[in-house]
Amino acid sequence: MSTATTHPTADLPAENPLAQPSPLPFGLPPFAELTLEHCREALLAGMAAQRAEVTALTGSADEPTFENTVVALERSGELLHRAQVVFYALASSNSSERLREIEREVSPLSAAHSDALRLDPELFARIDAVHAAVAAGGHGLDAEAVRLVERYHLDFVLAGAQLDEAGREQLRALNQQLSQLSTTFGQNLVVATEAAAVLVTDRAELAGLSEAEIAAAATAATERGREGYLLTLVLPSGQPAMAKLADRGLRCRLHEASVTRASTGEHDNGPVAAQIAHVRAVRARLLGFDTHADLVAADQTAKTSTAVDALLATLVPPSVANARAEGEVLAELAAADGVELAAWDWAFYSEQVRRDRYAVDTAALRPWFELDRVLVDGVFHAARLLYGYTFTPRPDLHGYHPDVRVWEVADAAGEPVGLYLGDFYARDGKRGGAWMSSFVSQSRLLDAKPVVFNVLNVTRAAAGQPTLLTLDEVTTLFHEFGHTLHGLSSAVTYPRFSGTSVPRDFVEFPSQVNEMWALWPEVLAHYAVHTETGEPLGAEVVAAIEAASLWGEGHGTLEYLAATLLDQAWHRITPDTVVEDPQAFEAAALQAAGVASDLVPPRYRTTYFTHVFAGGYSAGYYSYIWSEVLDADTVEWFKANGGLTRANGDTFRGELLSRGGSVDPLGAFRAVVGREPDPAPLLRRRGLG
Template sequence: MTVETNPLLQPSALPYRLPDYSAIRPEHYLPAFRLGCEEQLAEIRRITMARSMPTFENTMEPLERSGELLDRTAHTFYTVSSADATAEIQAIDEELAPLMAAHHDAILLDSALYWRISLLHENLAAFPLEPEQRRLVERWHREMTLAGAALDDDAKARLTALNQRLSTLSTTFERNLLADTNELAVVFHDPAELDGLSPGELSAAARAAADRGLDGAHVLTLPLFTGHPALSSLTNRDSRRRILAASLSRGSRGNRHDNRATLAEIVAIRAERAALLGAATHAAAVTADETAGSPAAVERMLRDLAAPAARNAAAERAALQELVDRTEPDPFPLEAHDWAFYTERLRTARYDIDAAALRPWFEAERVLHDGVFAAAGRLYGVTFAERADLRAYHPDARVFEVSEQDGSPLGLYVLDLYTRDSKRGGAWMNPIVSQSALRGAAPVVANNLNVAKPADGEPTLLTLDEVTTLFHEFGHALHGLFSDVTYPHFSGTNVFRDFVEFPSQVNEMWILWPEILDSYARHHLTGEPLPADLVERLRATETFDQGRATSEYLAAAWLDQALHALHAGETIDDVAGFEAAALADIGLDDPAVPTRYSSAYFAHVFSGGYSAGYYSYIWSEVLDADTVEWFRENGGLTRSNGERFRRRLLGVGGAKDPLEAYRDFRGRAAEIAPLLKRRGLDA
């Protein structure tokens, strides 16, 4: 293909280099990937064949400039493969997996490149480098060392083979999960089985059924995590049971989409790879280059939190069982599919709050403009204007131009709100174009959620959890949009895995902030604000049901650690048995509180970037809770506070050690007390 026939082969002429998705066809991707790999390897060879001694200018700078075509193609493609994975796109993804793994190894394991960077690293004091330049040398040296650049040729060959196999298996895991999740969507033919759902939820379920050719039926699709939003409101116990049973069975039904053998092989290969790299376990290899530093540090935190979380969950279950015994004509032992339903009944009894009844106050468009965008405007002075003239990768994905307070351009924000069968589960942010002063690139970032789409003409009414998810993912988007670095290696969310969730969690604080809440939480029909007394009751429930919520999260984080604590040669023959033993070990084996993700559908660790790193959410929440305290102590939602947070934390990306950046912002290291208080674990 030529530049004239393949739009990926040259930078997009659209604003901010937004890919021209209207011109890109699936057959364009593989040729662009292959050419991009060839170009970058040629660029690396030019660096390593230079006869002059290594300097920052002749080694690091051309290294950071290299691979522009490949980066452009990869950002464009992987945005689509996660959000609109047609069968054709999935086939390309499978073919790409080993190709990309081999390409990355060819760079990270390049002995000549490693020699040049090592020489620079050993003589850093001799070079007059800026702080970001110094860190770039340090990070490349450490990442190449941990990747195996110092290994001999035989070990490198084995490592490359393992990495390619892992890439293929991860793609297989994601494909199986998407297919099984779609197959297990729960079909209801009798509307009475869905008693308790709102008209909007019923409309979305009817639309989902119609999209599958099931006219007259209703379909509830499954989210990525174990539970389901409908479990809190469905009055039919058997309907709740069917939904949770379907969710828990994903990837482990013995069918062609069964993920158990795939995940067992992934775990075994990761353990072998870790040993090859000189680490005891995969968890040790991962945490060595995170702020945690070691699996022991992660284990200490998880164990310290697990005991009070399990204690609180047991007390919560006792209260729910008492409610069942007192209110049901034929009482029964509380099970996992009952928890959310009776929790909402108990919440209503204690606080006079019906979570489902809040949805009319959370109309999606108003939440977006008068909540999410408004908070960012007040804090950082940025504005958002929809660009209907710019087309993203799917008709549901909307493009917004982001400008600074003085009107100068900042970047583009893409929002893809609704669920569809071609989109993977969960919610995420990803860059489409990464900011870099070296490359002259401004940021283009995307947020994806999986909100059920109502019938045409009906409003999209969000749950409070979905509002939280939107604010959270937008925090990641701000991290990417505010990136202000020279080198693409440090752009946006290119930070340690156990730090990356921190900015997104901080952004959740504005959900109930008075002036923001009053702006967006308006009844979609009457315009009336959420009643003040209801808001106070919402705030009073911040620790309500946190025993269960913390336990299910910690159980998943612990399971991730246990899976990746295996040594080379150890295997998992019985996935369910392994999970049961691991959860019993930490005291989180309550059948009424299943782990947030079971292994066979744990996409974060088997097809995402969180292997041995799922603990990072609560690790980051220590910083988050401490930061919320700082905002409260310093006047809250002000431009000066936002500017400090933006310049000292969000903007620096990976160009500065994250804990050093945090101390620069906060004036001290983070303390854990605010987190314990937030989750009700301080008693």
């Protein structure tokens, strides 16, 4: 196998816990025995092992077949995969200086390893031969196997397998750069976000926060060896405390800390982002695409960046108009206090509108949303009603951090499904945001059941106090668990198609559907109970929440679209584009897209837009709204067919969740709903039509 990079080839010591499949239930990694050095050894040995497996494959004198080429590839790299899922979970959720050192070492090696596979002409020749044989017919394969061949062929083509040797060498160098730059971006952001936390020394400045929130801020300060109260940052621009803090000066400090993160000094991500965008532009042109956005869209349900533009163009004007109308209402409230409305005032006065106009005080709802009740009596309860799943705590099993809890999942017949892990609290060394991932992906080929986990960043309550969620955090938990259901429900043969292995602009669809159940009457009544009085959340409060649901959609949609269009702008540049000032580029891009607003900053600005510069969403952040078209339409289908029923759940699981990437995604949607997607429900939901 041809490669320009020298890799370590040392065998993995037998005492390394990753050397063999985990003996724990469902293959849960043996975290109690693992060290970072074990991970490093296994990553390096795993790359060497997979190269040896592929070398044996390409060196075979046998004619290429589905089994000896495509299935052999599916089976390869098990050691590397075991090591990767553990290491990258730690990198995101439990980082340390030593881990970051290893990440900087391993990241370029991993990129080179991937290139060594995808750019191996002998390997591609075998895949191409199988692909041609399948296209000619008479292959005797089932539909999932045929799709696997097609997917592998497209994967390799988009990765540059059809380039000549000079092109492959150039692509390897570009991928190395991207790997290093993305690692730098992510590590800069972790450090910069921790440094940007706002220290408050005068307790009076925290007026508006609850006693529990003030205690949590005190705990955060103590944990970092600081005196006073520390307001740590969540990933998006808008910080939850800004809706409650009465002190305008502190709101301003918190806002500025948020939107200027990683924009100056040694951890300035602006130049890093510009370099990433440039290298991606060069790579896209090398692969035959005009821009990186065109390259990305080619493997999504959107297919073209023109289709993405068409959707966004319908949303921008009404979103801007809605946000402007909301701003006028808020400006009047601010003027009554003798101030001119600013971005750091928006959430504060918006909360007043909810209280005064809709009789909804979202901050006051938190005692009804205790974390464990929301999870067990809300999220798990809905999954039982819809899909028959039950969740049994496994305190004998351990995750990668003491915060992580483990549940065993069974189906309605009591048969084992897999494991679910939850890591819910914010802490140093953990990147912001919320996500789902897998330690083990379901597949019949490898006889593997799923082990999936959710990560959130909820502020830990003071000792002895319950952890109370905001309504947004409740929605986030239901959302991320929607991804979990995608992973748990998987019933495919090949790992390549397992669970959430679907196009980026489809993957958010099932998770957004699951948000529906957060306020569904029989689910809400099961978990929304006051932590002190035991009083259920009143029906009149729920009605008010629903009545107020359109309030704030202007702001919410505009801040999302601003981030989406910023992502597109960075990834529509050409190799000749020179970006000398990333912040000026951002400002010009927002202005050109018609979404620039002093009052409504993008949900993510360039320097902390980790989704697109250190994650998998480059030129794909549009996928949330693209998926929401499908989501809103499917919610209508659920409601029209009786809502939260096992029959509906079984249809959604059987036709869509269980299929993963093994079928055409839009075909799976049609199998559930019975027709093509209709954007009208989305427009109604967001007050745009």
